[in-house]
Amino acid sequence: MLATTACSRRAWLMCRHRCPSPSQTVTFHRNARSPLPSTPRPDITRNLGLPVGVSVNRNWPSATSALNILREELYTQPSPIQHIPTGRRSFRQRLWHLYTSLHNDPLKLLQLTREDIRALVSVYASASATPPVNLNQALQILEDLQRAGYRLKGEELDMKVAVLWKLRKLEAVMETMEKMQNLEFVPAATSYTAAVYASARIGMMEAATKWMEKMRGKGYTLSEDTYAAMMEGYTWNGDVKGLVEICEQMAHQGIIREVEISNDIVSDSEEAGSHDLAKETTKTRRLVDRAFNHVMTYFIEQNNIHRAQGFYSYKRHLGLPTDTALRRLVEACYQFSETKVLQTLLDKVLAADDWRAGRVVSTALLDHFLAQEDLQKAVTLYDQLRRKRTGSADPILGVHSYVDLLCNLSDSNMATDAMKVYRDLRTFYPSKHLDIDIYNRVLSGLIHGKAYLDARLVHRDLLTDPFVLPNVYTYNALLHLCAQTGSMRIAERLVSEMVARGMPLSHDAYSCLMACHVEAGDSDGATRVFRTMIDAGFMPDVVDFNVLIRAHADPVKKVMPILQQMRDVDVRPDSATYRTLYQAYLNAGQFEDAEKVLQAMADGAQAKLQARTKPDEPMPEDAGFIAGLDTRTLNTLLTQRxxxxxxxxxxxxxxxxxxxxxxxxxxxxxxxxxxxxxxxxxxxxxxxxxxxxxxxxxxxxxxxxxKPGKGVYVQMVGGWAKKGQFSKARMEMKEMEEEAGIPLDVEVYTALVDGYLEHGFLKRARMAVVEEMVGEKGIEPDEVLMERLVRKHMKVGDRSGLGELVKGLQTQARTWQG
Structure with missing residues (x-):
């Protein structure tokens, strides 16, 4: 096994370097990866832990070969890639792989010099190597050496204490410190600080005080870390007297800086009444508050956000003012993208119903998500705040946070969430915070998100808002709404208003009018608008021709003159043109022509993809027929399949x-x-x-x-209700209202009632309408729902049930009027 390991190591090394002859003697320079001729130099052999004049030979035993490879890796000048996390991780993995070939044999381990040990442990215990797996590896190296009989000295024991402290093995920290004192080694200041922290954390404040006094006796100056450990210990143990004394020591030593803090006395509404600190004088409490603020600032400057968060929690626990400390902590979390800390803070302040602090934290968290363009997390956060604040008349965010979230959701066409934020904004803040630009962005987002009813609601609010007036962008957005819904009456009124206000029709407005005629089934009207647009001086583009093709696609032979006109004015077809032609040929039953159109579209898209690909890069592996088609065409094919x-x-x-x-x-x-x-x-x-x-x-x-919209929930409610699984239909309604934030309306209840009627549950249908929809929700039934209820009762001959329905609705109507 050892021979195999040695051979594999040698083969690995030969792959990296030019292989010397078996008898050649080589040494390794600490700043070079190439083997050099055998010219031993004192500085090199000293770094390898060898006597002066002794060189390294490849024919030495496997232990020496593995040791030399380990040293070469350890002392080689870091390459640029080792300055990035993945490079450092690979470097540590290579070293550990080499070390594992040595650690089971004490004789091999004893060949490591103290410089080797310190350098190797530093790789795994450095500040950048904070994961526990690396710290455990550093600890294993030191423990392996001790088991092999190696006598650790002061510096190595200091490193061991630091590793144990980071791993929070507090009892082991104290044992190692006692061992250092018994061996008459002088621990470093960081080791004393670790001993103070370990003793305080365990609750042994007397031992922590003794370690602190020993630290002073050795001439060390107590740092913020040491005082912070003592403050934490006294806070954990509820020893207010000891906490005040340690804060006074910080003031005498001049550690406490003059920092801005709140001079307010803690109010009765906070937690001060439950702590002995409230019985202290204002001067004493201000001193403690200043000490906590200073320690928080120190940890923030050290990028130790988690310790800073801990001291903020202690301030809340002690009933000290937290406004300034919270803002400072939140600002640091935002700067260093510590979203987990912000989320933890938010959970704590919301659990304590501290909405003033909750607004500060949630605003920073929301700003971070918006800056990262992570709207899903922003919406999740907003839903969390909304559920927590259900029934409250106070806003959960500041007006600017509402507006920023609303604009970002609108720009991303997230209509359902945008409308939810819009309703809350209109509820909590007056309309003067909404200018015409915000209205236009919301309208565009709702229209592109197919939320036409919500878009009309926003338009109605705009018309009744005394602080804003619609501009040309407003009318263009509304014309897009008409183009998608075919509302000719509204389109004509909008055009009349634009003319009355002196606003000329743009090219985009003419295109929307053409599309509106097509949606309304008026192909001749679309042609008239097309000609009027040309007379107005606008050259038609591919969008206009696509609308015209869609208007005259039946029969398909009318499309050919339009395609010829496109070629005459040098307008190239796009994917929408191909989709329209493809659907027209399918409707006409000309399937071979439809396939030719689809193939031509795919070929054109692949040609564009190949043109964008660099000459030295291969085409994507999936750049076949499907990859050449855009998403809308793929959805068309999906529908056909x-x-x-x-x-x-x-x-x-x-x-x-x-x-x-x-x-x-x-x-x-x-x-x-x-x-x-x-x-x-x-x-x-x-x-x-x-x-x-x-x-x-x-x-x-x-x-x-x-996120599913209202239409998806209506479909799911109707599907489960028709299947007879009304509990699942109710779950969909609950999810729609509570999680998605979409209010229930008559359309949802119509889907539910249809299921009741289909299965013959007339009484449950009446209760759902009268008691729940009208009585609890205040939703007025429409003609469609009432017609279905009356028709079903008449069909089965249930006149008494029909009378109960009418009577119940009359009673609810009188209740609402009252």
Missing amino acids: IREEGIMQVAHEFLTHELDSPDKSDRRLDMQTWMTFKILLDAAVVCVRYMPLAKRIKYEMVRRGY
């Missing part, structure tokens, strides 16, 4: 190959969007037997970071 093969087959392949594949390279496409999941969900909820599949799709949708 569902029609042909069924939702079970398509969903199984999607969930298996696209989501569950452990190897990302095995996936044909990694371009899932919210709409991809929505298409699958729409197909699954059609049949009640596919509801478990719909649940799985919704789960994957949420896991991928796509």
Whole structure:
């Protein structure tokens, strides 16, 4: 085994260097990786722990060969890659692999010099090597040496104390310190500090005081770390007298700096009444407060945020003022991206119902998430605050935090969450905080997020807001709404208002008007707007031609003149053009032509991909037919496959190959969007037997970071209700209201009531409408819901139940009027 190890080590070394002859004698320079001719120099052999004049030979035993390789790695000048975390980790792993070939044999370990030991331990116990695994390796090296009979001296024992302190092996720290004193070694100041901390943490304050006095006796100046350990010990033990004394010592030594602190006496609403510190004089309490603030500032300057957080908790425990300390700690956490510390602080202040502190912490945490563009975590944080503050009339955030979150969500088209924040903002703050730019961003986000009803609500608020006036960007956003919904009446009114205000129609406005005519089924109107746009001096682009093609796609032969006109004005088709043609050929039954269009689109996309690829880089492995298509086209193909093969087959392949594949390279496409999941969900909820599949799709949708909108919840409620599993339908309603923050409305209850009616539960349907929807939620039933209820009661001949329904609604109406 040893021979094999030696051979493998030699082979490894030969791979890195030019192999010398077997008889050649070489030495290793500490700053070079190449073997040098045998010219022993005193400085080199001393660093290797060898006598002057002795050289290293490759024919020495395996222990010596492994030891030399270890020394070469240890003393080699660090390469640039070792200055990054992965490089340092690889360096430590190589050293540990070499050390394991030595540590079981005492004779091998005893060949290490003190310089070797200190350098090797420093690699694993340095400030940058804080993970416990590295510290345990440093401790194992020192313990292996002691078992081998090596007598550790003062510096090595100081290193051992430091490692034990970092590992929080407090009793071992005290034992090692006692051993150092018995051997008459003088411990370093850091070792004394570790002994003070260990004694105080265990609760042995008398021993901690003795260690502190011994530290003074050796001529060491007590540092902030030592005083901090004593302050923590007295706080843990509830010894206010000892805490005051240690703070007075800090003042006498001149450690406490003049720092800004709150001069307010702790109010009765805080925790001061439950601590003896409240009985002290104002001067004494101010001294303690100043000491805690100074220690917090010291740890913040040392980037030790966790210790600083601990002292903030002690201040809260003692009932000292915390406003200034909290802001200083939060600012440091934000600067060093210590989000876990911020989250811990937030949980503590919310548990104590301290909303003033909670707003400070949550604002910093929210700003961090927004700066990192991590909107999912920002929304999760906002939902947490919202649930905690349910029923309160006070805002959970400042107005600027509301506005920043609202704008970021709107710009990302996260319509559901944006509307939730918008409602809260309108509730807690007056409308003067919303200017026209914010209104426009919210409108655009809601429209692109398909939240058309919410967009109309925001538009209505804008019109009733006395502080803002709509501008041209407002009208353009609303015209986009009309383009997607086909609301010709609203579009005509918007155009009239723009003309009355002297706002000229832009190119984008004409394109929206064309799309509005197409959605309304008026292809001739779209053509008229197209010609008017050209007369107004605007050259049509690919968007305009796509709208025109969509308007005249049936029959498909009308599209050919439009394509010719595109070529005449040198407008190249894009993916939307190909999608429109593809769908037109499918509708006309010309499947071969549809496949040709799809292939032409894929070829064009692959050509663009290849053009963007550098000459010396290979094409992506998955740059096949599918990779050449954009996401919207893939969703179109997904819809077509569902029609042909069924939702079970398509969903199984999607969930298996696209989501569950452990190897990302095995996936044909990694371009899932919210709409991809929505298409699958729409197909699954059609049949009640596919509801478990719909649940799985919704789960994957949420896991991928796509939040379900109101339409998804309505589908899930309706699907479970029709399946007769009303408890699961109720769970969906609860999740929609509490977790997603989407208020229940008549559409949700209509889906629930449809299930009750389908299964013959007329009484439960009446109770859901009268007592819950109208009585508890205050939601007024619409004509659709009432028609279904009346028709079902009349069909089964339940006139008494119908009378109860009418009577209940009349009673609730009188209650609301009262």
